[in-house]
Amino acid sequence: MTLAHKPKSKAALSSLVERMQELVAADLAAVEHLLATRAASPVSIIPDLSGYIVSAGGKRLRPLITLIAANAVGKANAATHALAAAVEFIHTATLLHDDVVDESALRRGKPAAKAVWGNKASILVGDFLFARAFNLLVETNSLQILNRLATASTVIAEGEVRQLAAMAARDLPTEEYLAIVEAKTGALFEAAAETGALSTTGAGYAGALATYGKNLGLAFQIIDDALDYGGTTSVIGKSVGDDFREGKITLPVIIARRRGSDEDRAFWDRALNPETQEDSDLAHAVHLIRATGAAEATVQEAEAYAALAKGALRTLPASQYRDALEDLADFCVSRAY
Numbered sequence: 001m002t003l004a005h006k007p008k009s010k011a012a013l014s015s016l017v018e019r020m021q022e023l024v025a026a027d028l029a030a031v032e033h034l035l036a037t038r039a040a041s042p043v044s045i046i047p048d049l050s051g052y053i054v055s056a057g058g059k060r061l062r063p064l065i066t067l068i069a070a071n072a073v074g075k076a077n078a079a080t081h082a083l084a085a086a087v088e089f090i091h092t093a094t095l096l097h098d099d100v101v102d103e104s105a106l107r108r109g110k111p112a113a114k115a116v117w118g119n120k121a122s123i124l125v126g127d128f129l130f131a132r133a134f135n136l137l138v139e140t141n142s143l144q145i146l147n148r149l150a151t152a153s154t155v156i157a158e159g160e161v162r163q164l165a166a167m168a169a170r171d172l173p174t175e176e177y178l179a180i181v182e183a184k185t186g187a188l189f190e191a192a193a194e195t196g197a198l199s200t201t202g203a204g205y206a207g208a209l210a211t212y213g214k215n216l217g218l219a220f221q222i223i224d225d226a227l228d229y230g231g232t233t234s235v236i237g238k239s240v241g242d243d244f245r246e247g248k249i250t251l252p253v254i255i256a257r258r259r260g261s262d263e264d265r266a267f268w269d270r271a272l273n274p275e276t277q278e279d280s281d282l283a284h285a286v287h288l289i290r291a292t293g294a295a296e297a298t299v300q301e302a303e304a305y306a307a308l309a310k311g312a313l314r315t316l317p318a319s320q321y322r323d324a325l326e327d328l329a330d331f332c333v334s335r336a337y
Contacts, residue, residue, distance in 0.1 A: 016330075016331050017059050017331065023320065023321070023324055024068055024071060024076065027084070028060065028064070030081040031081050031084045031088070034081060034085035034136065035085050035088060036051075036054075039129070039132065045117065046125055046128055049113050049116075049121055049122070052113055052116065053092055054092055061220075062088060062091050063084035063085065063087055065192045065213060065216070066083055066192045066195065069194075069213075070197065070199055071321045072202075072317075072319060072321035073196075073202025073205040073209070073316060073317070074200025075200055077199065079199045082136040083136070083137065083140050083196070085133075086133040086136040086149060087191070089130070089132050089133035090188060092129055093126040093133070094156055096113055096125060096129070097126045098160070099114050100114050130153070134150070137150075144198055145198050148191050148194060148195050148198070149195065151191075152187045155187040156188060159181075159185075162179070163180045166180060166249060167249065170249070170269045171257070172254060174254055177249065178218070181218055181221045182214065185218070186215075186218050188217065189213040189217030190217060191210075193213030193216070194209050194213060196209065197209045205315065208312050211308075211312040212309045212312040215308040216305075216332060218305040219305040219309060220332040222298060222299075222305065223298075223299065223302045223335050226251070226252055226336050227240070227336060228240055228241065228243040229244070229294075230289075240282070240286065244281075245282070246274070247272045247274050251294075252289045252295060253268060253285075255292065256285075256292045259293070264288055267281075267288070268285075271284075271285060302336070310329050313326060
């Protein structure tokens, strides 16, 4: 199932993810059941709002990582299912909170929950999902898994605050950007893969899978940041400019600013300030990202992390599940093409 080349079309990407989902179909069905039942509450706004975002689904990438990692080194079980559902709830809770902080209008192509129910409800239901996640983690009967996900949740929150502070700095060092990405995205990918192993008899592979997950998360987020400016093509499957409008300093901007002229740097300093940003600035930002080669350089950085992720899998026994983990790394990068 390993890719011979990077898929270019949206259909090819969807097909790749569908094959991964089929590989762990029974396990994924158990996780979906947990997500539906544990999001229930007699307080009607909770299942309405949580169902709105959970049912939007996405690709269930993080639970997939947990399930495939578990099967790559052992056999997924009820504890693995509870863990995978908890990982998805933690991720969903962070999305609800992020949309409030970032003032995002859309999520997965439809109005963000906060645009429908308001900021207060979104934050409180996010808190509810965090609590449900830790209920599920207790059911794994593993203090090690519980501690690992609690630590990851702490790191994610620190990453969000760190990013907020970084928005005041126009000349953000690459190292600080990567530290934010590792905290915001890499931490949950890392914990999802590592604890997948810990939930089975394959705990000896937890370290390798942690390395895999961390680098996979870095590759995934770096590509997301490239996609905000159109990736490496002019036709993509998502809108561009959300990060730009929010004034976020991401790798494409860091590279374009570093390679640009004094005039270009003055543009970035003004345009990344929401108070002085103009409607026409996004088009010029995309032009600079492309003209300086920042889009390609960003994707190359992601490819390097994807290669590190795949390299960490070499100690795992050969199987279709290990192949699927490799494919996930290819998938993360291929979204930019």
